[in-house]
Amino acid sequence: MAPMFRATPVLRGKLATVKSRDSDNTVLHKAFTNGSGHVTFTGAISPSGLAMRPIRYALLDEVDRYPASAGTEGDPVSLAIQRTAEFEHNKKILLCSTPTIKGCSRIELAWLQSDQREYFVPCPHCGECQVLELGDGAEGGLAWPEGHPEAAQYRCRHCKALIPEHKKSLDGRAGWLSGPEPGLAHPRLPRQPAHFAETKLGTIATEFLAAKRSPETLKAFMNTVLATLWEEKHEVVADAHALWNRCEPFAAEVPEGACLLTAGVDVQADRLELEIAGGAG
Numbered sequence: 001m002a003p004m005f006r007a008t009p010v011l012r013g014k015l016a017t018v019k020s021r022d023s024d025n026t027v028l029h030k031a032f033t034n035g036s037g038h039v040t041f042t043g044a045i046s047p048s049g050l051a052m053r054p055i056r057y058a059l060l061d062e063v064d065r066y067p068a069s070a071g072t073e074g075d076p077v078s079l080a081i082q083r084t085a086e087f088e089h090n091k092k093i094l095l096c097s098t099p100t101i102k103g104c105s106r107i108e109l110a111w112l113q114s115d116q117r118e119y120f121v122p123c124p125h126c127g128e129c130q131v132l133e134l135g136d137g138a139e140g141g142l143a144w145p146e147g148h149p150e151a152a153q154y155r156c157r158h159c160k161a162l163i164p165e166h167k168k169s170l171d172g173r174a175g176w177l178s179g180p181e182p183g184l185a186h187p188r189l190p191r192q193p194a195h196f197a198e199t200k201l202g203t204i205a206t207e208f209l210a211a212k213r214s215p216e217t218l219k220a221f222m223n224t225v226l227a228t229l230w231e232e233k234h235e236v237v238a239d240a241h242a243l244w245n246r247c248e249p250f251a252a253e254v255p256e257g258a259c260l261l262t263a264g265v266d267v268q269a270d271r272l273e274l275e276i277a278g279g280a281g
Helices: 003-006 076-082 106-112 201-211 215-224 240-245
Strands: 029-031 037-038 058-059 094-095 115-121 129-131 142-144 151-155 174-176 256-266 271-280
Touching: 058 076, 094 106, 142 201, 201 215
Parallel strands: 058 094
Antiparallel strands: 029 037, 115 129, 115 174, 142 151, 256 271
């Protein structure tokens, strides 16, 4: 923080002078020279740090990576928000995070309680606004020739026209639009519009194909690049009685000369593949 304050003209000289045994300018606490306030840092695992001072502006970064409890004191997000209680009418609370797993994400809960605003950009062909998404390539989203993700273009979801790389700077008329329910402002910003001018579409497509090689790399891509939640999928073990109740009569002609029948069953996620073979004695 100290180098940033020194290098920024509007902030230079705003911090208290560093002195030995001075509690106004430490690594984790820096007071302003005019007595107007302070900047204090603490970790999500420190209940004493979260309860130390009243805070008017609370910035909580990467909340999805906070532990479930700060020591034995409970949820660190709730503890930090409680520090703003003395500034009921002019406080600001900012929660930021890369989303993680659906149903376990703090930032997902904050998003659902907000106005759910998204960043829309207009198509240069038809002018219709849309949220930039990976899509399937045919109906909208990134599309590329087979085997050449580096040549990816963006297909408009409305007119289906392809937007080439050199025309992808759509953010001149772009902006934030809120969801159907009013609430606290809470935007979601994937990397496509965030770095739309700098990041090539081909780079995102190439990263996506590489990420598909394993669930863990795809999970990281979904969370960090697309700013979307990862939904864990689990195989459900069927109840034996339920399976028994679904039994159906099965009739098969026995080949002439066969004295022994064998059945082989291959269990798939959505079906059973059955083969019956007859053997001669």
